[in-house]
Amino acid sequence: MATASLSIDGLAQRCAEETKKWNDRQGSDPQFCFELLRRALAKGMAEAFTHVYQIYEPQVIRWVQGHSRFALTGENADFFAGAALRTFYFAMQGPKFARFAGVPQVLAYLKMCVHTAIMQYLRDQHPVDVTPLEDVHELGETPDLLARTDAAELWAHICHLLPDPHDRNLARCIFLLDLKPRQIVSAYPLQWSNEREVTVATYRIRHLLRNNAELCRWASDI
Amino acid sequence: MPCSVPPPLSADQISVLIDGTATPEEHTHLSQCPYCSERLAQARALEQRLVTTLKRWDCPSTQQLGEYHLGVLSAVEERVVRRHLEECALCKAEVEELRQFLATAPDEQEQPQMILVPKTRPHTFGEVIARLIPQRSSLALRGSSREPIVAEADGTTVIVEIERTPNEQIVIVGQIAADEQDGWTGALVEVRQADLLMATARVDDLGGWQCGPLPIAPSTLRITPKEGNSIILPALILAS
Numbered sequence: 001m002a003t004a005s006l007s008i009d010g011l012a013q014r015c016a017e018e019t020k021k022w023n024d025r026q027g028s029d030p031q032f033c034f035e036l037l038r039r040a041l042a043k044g045m046a047e048a049f050t051h052v053y054q055i056y057e058p059q060v061i062r063w064v065q066g067h068s069r070f071a072l073t074g075e076n077a078d079f080f081a082g083a084a085l086r087t088f089y090f091a092m093q094g095p096k097f098a099r100f101a102g103v104p105q106v107l108a109y110l111k112m113c114v115h116t117a118i119m120q121y122l123r124d125q126h127p128v129d130v131t132p133l134e135d136v137h138e139l140g141e142t143p144d145l146l147a148r149t150d151a152a153e154l155w156a157h158i159c160h161l162l163p164d165p166h167d168r169n170l171a172r173c174i175f176l177l178d179l180k181p182r183q184i185v186s187a188y189p190l191q192w193s194n195e196r197e198v199t200v201a202t203y204r205i206r207h208l209l210r211n212n213a214e215l216c217r218w219a220s221d222i
Numbered sequence: 223m224p225c226s227v228p229p230p231l232s233a234d235q236i237s238v239l240i241d242g243t244a245t246p247e248e249h250t251h252l253s254q255c256p257y258c259s260e261r262l263a264q265a266r267a268l269e270q271r272l273v274t275t276l277k278r279w280d281c282p283s284t285q286q287l288g289e290y291h292l293g294v295l296s297a298v299e300e301r302v303v304r305r306h307l308e309e310c311a312l313c314k315a316e317v318e319e320l321r322q323f324l325a326t327a328p329d330e331q332e333q334p335q336m337i338l339v340p341k342t343r344p345h346t347f348g349e350v351i352a353r354l355i356p357q358r359s360s361l362a363l364r365g366s367s368r369e370p371i372v373a374e375a376d377g378t379t380v381i382v383e384i385e386r387t388p389n390e391q392i393v394i395v396g397q398i399a400a401d402e403q404d405g406w407t408g409a410l411v412e413v414r415q416a417d418l419l420m421a422t423a424r425v426d427d428l429g430g431w432q433c434g435p436l437p438i439a440p441s442t443l444r445i446t447p448k449e450g451n452s453i454i455l456p457a458l459i460l461a462s
Contacts, residue, residue, distance in 0.1 A: 046422045046423045046433075049422050050422045054419055078417075086410060087285065089410055090408075090448045105292075109294070111324055112288040112289075113288070115319070115323050116284035116287070116288045120283065121343075121346075124345070151276050151279030152280075175276040176279065176281075177277075177278070177312050183311075187311035199241075203234045203237045206265070206269070209272070210264075210265055216268065219268035219271045220264070
């Protein structure tokens with residue numbers, strides 16, 4: 001059957017049926033879902049996107065519930081399902097859809113959006129003092145554009161104070177990645193052979209930065 | 223102010239105190255010496271501010287990392303992310319985690335135990351509940367004679383009108399007015415009834431949109447621009 005001639009409602013009905021077959025591990029025909037996705041995303045047809053949302057939302061919720069970091073967020077699965085579907089909607093608009101050969105590729109992108117929604121949430125979450133969850137802290141946060149500009153200037157200043165690339169790499173581990181000596185040794189075994197070595201170098205860098213008058217003024221200027 | 227119990231703590235001892243691995247003698251010194259306590263406080267403040275300001279400032283977003291993994295970035299972006307991954311252990315770990323997540327079938331996924339985490343929703347996931355603005359005079363929207371609902375959120379005005387169709391359904395017609403109107407072009411409108419998504423619409427370049435026909439029921443609207451907070455109009459407002 002030529003999918004191009006089907007109405008959006010007709011496509012949605014066939015896509016829902018084929019998705020159910022796929023979920024039940026029966027043979028399924030992806031052409032109806034692909035055409036529905038194409039109309040929703042490449043053509044920007046809202047009615048088609050409504051069906052895409054309705055058909056795939058249960059699957060997206062299952063992906064959220066199965067994500068290893070979901071439990072760290074304290075949110076419910078619907079929250080991230082909505083966030084992922086919205087990211088998917090904006091990211092796949094227009095010509096980008098042409099880069100995807102079929103339904104499995106498009107759904108891999110949607111599943112990726114689930115992962116990125118959860119991970120970005122944890123990155124951007126401010127650490128909560130009363131609940132020291134190591135995993136949450138390790139993810140850190142991504143500052144906004146203004147903060148990035150400040151950070152870029154500050155990092156340039158620190159690089160100026162630390163001309164040795166080895167020291168710069170360590171400063172990156174300490175201040176940008178917020179890693180502890182054990183984690184630094186584990187992540188960069190070619191540069192560091194043991195925690196003691198990292199700690200000694202860290203103390204030297206800290207001492208150097210603390211003695212920089214400009215940095216001290218900046219730190220006290222809150 | 224000199225050290226009260228000389229010699230003063232060395233720079234390394236200050237670092238040890240920051241790391242929480244100091245000896246009892248170093249703690250005793252600190253408790254007796256305002257000068258060294260002040261030095262420790264300054265060192266700690268500098269360190270905290272450095273981490274707060276610099277933490278992951280140059281890391282690609284998780285979406286960029288995901289698109290890198292799926293091979294859908296442009297050649298230039300791909301090069302930038304690849305170079306970043308060579309030196310960033312956290313981003314490398316995130317990409318590896320994504321690879322594992324994508325490779326796992328839903329029925330193979332372990333259901334993680336829920337952990338009670340105090341919710342501090344990041345500003346990047348923000349949503350604003352719109353506030354209803356009482357109307358005195360009748361405003362006409364797209365030629366309609368019924369008085370529309372006007373709500374405000376973060377300086378953005380949302381005007382909504384619910385029209386009944388002859389076959390006892392509703393069509394929701396809306397308009398967004400904001401200082402930065404362009405930011406709302408292409409925004410996604412979601413209409414939910416009893417938590418089920420009933421319709422979506424795209425905000426046009428004049429800020430207008432339309433959803434329906436839909437069953438007559440309390441409807442909640444969420445309008446999400448490509449960048450920035452979503453605006454929510456709860457069912458309460460639409461039912462007013």
